[in-house]
Amino acid sequence: MKWYTPLAAAVAFVAACGGPTEEPSEPAAVAPEATAPAEPAGVLNVYSARHYDSDKEMYRKFEEETGIRVRFRESGTAELLEAMKNEGDNSPADVILSSDAGTLYRFMDAGLMQPVDSDVLSERIPEHFRDPEGHWFGLAKRLRVIVYDPDRVQPDQVDEYADLASAAFEGEVCMRSSTNIYNLSLMGELVDRLGEETAAAWARSVVANFARQPQGGDTTQIEAIAAGQCSVALVNHYYWVRMTQGSDTQRNTVEKTMLSFPQQDSWGTHVNVTGAGVAANAPHKEAAIQFIEWLSGEEGQFLLTTETKEIPLVEGAEMPVGLERLPSDFKESVFPLNTLGENQARAQAIYDRAGWN
């Protein structure tokens, strides 16, 4: 690309300031794509689709322990994906961190991740929570559960996802938009287990039970149940747990609701993961593997989940405060998580046809 006019030159100069935010070290501008990389050994570029303050603490701690400087970019999944495709071979990304297996699959499918062989990770992370070829590794669990109003609903009325489609809940169901990745991933499993026709019928019946058009996020659904607008909804468990640890208003709200872990008598509750993979053209592959292994260790597991209230995935890791409110023992679905990604477009089409906005 050649620039001739002063305006374009000014623009190009400014664009050079668009590198990864350098935190927690000095937030200086870095431009891996514009300047020739003269980086010291021991740098790690993380592309993250998460945005939690505790992640910054996590990066700082890793820096402290290893001397490897962490630079990170946080953005939405679609933007990260688009950015990496555009950067191509010159992408500075080493690690991709994302909070949904369906999303990790999209990176893998686009050829943006490389397989990694790590004994540490293979040993610590159960087989069904990582890509068979090592493109990505699950690090924390998130469960899609039913939240309900205990004044109106008995626990045994909501012990399966199918119950949400029951005629008993006409005008009682609140949901968020079907374009949301959590709903897409749940459908990714349902369509595989139930078949397309049954899954589509389920979606149609759930839509028929809507108390209102899909709106807001998971927290909005919990609030709607507490306020009495509807009596059942789907949420990820950690939104509920966070509210139990939140402000007085949030606690008062969440205490009016309860969680049910569906499919205990069959295949188990739908599990998704926050996970990480090594970028296809990672300039610092060793550091990238080291970081992911560190995340699977004691400290990494704790820092990864302490604010988010996800469930640590590695056996024996310390539980975040608040998780004691969940049942101590429940059955999780064992399901190849790549399938969630493979089924994503199908899932969206099913929801769209059912009229689930």
Next chain:
Amino acid sequence: MAGLIIAVPVFVTLIAGLVNGGGDAWSHIRDTLLVGYTGGTLGMLALTGIMILITAVPAAWLVTMYQFPGRGVFEWLLILPLAAPGYVLAYAYADLMGLMGPFQVAIRDVTGLSARDYWFPDMRNLPGLAFVLTCALYPYVYLTARAAFVSQSVCALEAARSLGASSFRRFWQVALPAARPAIAAGLALALMEAAADYGAAEYLGVPTLTFGIVRAWQSFGEPAAAARLALVLVAIVIGLILAERYTRGRAGSQQSSTRWRTVSRARLPLGAGLAASALCGLIFLVAFVLPVSRLVWLVMESRDSIAPIGRALFNTLILAGSGAALAFVLALVIALTVRQSGLVAGFARLMASTGYAIPGAVLALGALIVMGQLGLTLTGAGAIFALAWVYASRFTTSGAEPMVAALGRAPASMGYAAESLGASPLRRAVSVDLPVALSGAMAGALILFVESLKELPATLMLRPFNWDTLSVRANAYATDERLAAAALPSLLITLAGLLPVILLSWRLSRSRPGDAE
């Protein structure tokens, strides 16, 4: 040349929509979503249009024709809501009127009812969207209607009065028909903005074509399918323009008496006067005070944990600044050639106003397709340039307008003098017209900058990676259920938006033909 630069994104999108197959996603979108998107856009436009008319026209009539308490203040206060973009009002109103908003919480606390036991207006549907867009866009019609009433021949009204027509009949049968072309022009502008809205529709969960375009690109990764949707949207916008032209054409000879007389405002009796004040006050309260103070309250409440936006502010200044700079140069070219009646200059002006009518999402799509064809990637300078291009394409007209107006005010004899002294056309443009046009440049540049800063869908689609602007941050926080964090960037956008609006109302108050206070 300027016109061509502006027009390319539009035509590229249209051609891509016509030529390309649309991909797998298109057949899905066509079969299951197209009707909903189109219906959403048409329904929103119809409802918003009606609500804008019944809000703006009576308000304009009152402040122009009658004297009542606070009239002078309301005259310009009623313009202020123009400062807040629709999506900012959507965040504020969805929260205010929502289940956990102050009104509903108070209802439940006081009555002990649960949410299913009472009815409360829901913002997250088509009427809610129309309401929010009405609040943001009614000033367009208010402004044009007011200008039409002010400059209307008073003689026709007095003739009607002397024939015994009631004040309502004078409004309905004399003033309104005469002002119709102006009102239609304002309404067309407002509805073009409404059709371009992405943020409010997305947040309130109303599927519209603009929402569909962004989603087709973002979720399905299918620019071709998005371009097909853009075709439908552009067809609707062209329909709006044609409808406006039609109204104007038929109203050509209605102003039979052009004699000028000062408008003498009838003083309303106390009761009616207070009612008029209350109506104007209510409009201002609902469209501006209530939502903005809710945002202020949200910021204050969470000031300890507010997300830092310094970087977003910096990005906004650079991106909107680049867009404004490019658009400014183009606007200047258009302004300086406005006196030339040649085919080329006329084409440039036509193209510039076409760009204004086309939603940002469509232009962004065109820029994406061009970049793809040229093998450029959406990183760094390339992306900034693409975005500046789209801003320029969309907003050049609005920036050129103050400069054209400044030139229009300058006496034509200045130009003749230059010509008779033997100045070449170029020399004349540079040493005579340019200084004159620059007197409107401040206003033009300000408008360009603020319009670019408020823009959401194109910025969302084209901004370089890690270059979140205030509008993108506000949108991200709001959709992430972090409304308190969204409130601060939203307020800053509104604050910036106030600048050109205040400038506008100041100019209005200075240039009022026939208005003797």
